[in-house]
Amino acid sequence: MRTTTVQIVMVSHVNGSNRLFGGQLMQWIDVTAAVEARRHAFSDVTTAAVDALEFLAPVFLNDLLVLQAEVTWTGKTSIEVRVETFREHLNGERVLVNRAYFLFVAVDNHGKPREVEPFVPRGPVQLREWDNAITRREHRLKMREEMNALAQLKNEQAFAKLKQNHDADEY
Numbered sequence: 295m296r297t298t299t300v301q302i303v304m305v306s307h308v309n310g311s312n313r314l315f316g317g318q319l320m321q322w323i324d325v326t327a328a329v330e331a332r333r334h335a336f337s338d339v340t341t342a343a344v345d346a347l348e349f350l351a352p353v354f355l356n357d358l359l360v361l362q363a364e365v366t367w368t369g370k371t372s373i374e375v376r377v378e379t380f381r382e383h384l385n386g387e388r389v390l391v392n393r394a395y396f397l398f399v400a401v402d403n404h405g406k407p408r409e410v411e412p413f414v415p416r417g418p419v420q421l422r423e424w425d426n427a428i429t430r431r432e433h434r435l436k437m438r439e440e441m442n443a444l445a446q447l448k449n450e451q452a453f454a455k456l457k458q459n460h461d462a463d464e465y
C-alpha cells in the first residue's frame with residue numbers, strides 16, 4: 295500500500311525568507327505517515343518515535359510538495375513507515391527534499407497497544423528496508439532505555455535535594 299498527499303506551500307507556511315518551516319513539513323509528514331499506518335493496522339495508531347528525519351533540500355513559497363508514505367516494517371504492535379517528500383516542478387520532474395521514518399503503535403479503544411498483521415516485504419528494495427528497519431528499531435530501543443535511565447537519575451537527584459532541604463528546615 296502507499297499513501298500520497300499533496301500540499302502547496304502558502305504564505306502561512308513560510309518564514310521571512312519564504313522558506314518552508316521545518317515544523318510545518320513535519321506535521322504534513324506525520325499525518326501522511328499516520329494514514330498509511332492506520333490503513334495497515336485497521337485501527338487507530340499513535341506516534342511512538344520519529345527519527346532519521348533528513349532535510350535534503352530547501353522548499354519555498356508556492357512549491358508543490360508530494361508526500362509518499364509506505365510501511366517498511368512491522369513488529370507485534372508497532373509499524374514503521376517511511377515518508378519521502380518530493381518537490382514537483384511544473385514539468386512534472388520531482389526532487390527528493392525530505393526522507394523520514396516514523397514508528398507508530400496500533401492502539402485499541404482504550405489506547406492500549408494491539409497486534410497488527412505482519413507486513414511481508416517483497417523485492418530487493420523492501421527487503422533491504424526491512425533489514426535497515428531492524429537496525430533502526432534496536433537503536434530506538436537503546437535510546438529509550440538510556441532516556442529512561444537518565445530520567446530516573448534526575449528524579450533520584452531531585453528527591454535527594456528535596457529531602458536535604460526538608461531535613462535542613464527541621465533544624
Ligand SMILES: CC(C)(COP(=O)(O)OP(=O)(O)OC[C@H]1O[C@@H](n2cnc3c(N)ncnc32)[C@H](O)[C@@H]1OP(=O)(O)O)[C@@H](O)C(=O)NCCC(=O)NCCS
Nearest residue numbers: 340341342343368369370371372397399407431434435438
Ligand atoms: C507508544 C505507546 C502506546 C507505547 O506504549 P507502551 O505501554 O510503552 O507499550 P510497549 O512497551 O508494549 O510498546 C509497544 C510497541 O511499541 C514499541 N515502542 C514503544 N516505544 C518505542 C520507541 N521509543 N522506539 C521503538 N519502539 C518503541 C515497542 O517495542 C513495542 O513494539 P512491538 O509490540 O512491535 O514489539 C505509549 O508509550 C504512548 O502512548 N506514548 C505516547 C504516544 C503519543 O501520545 N504520541 C503522540 C505524540 S504527541
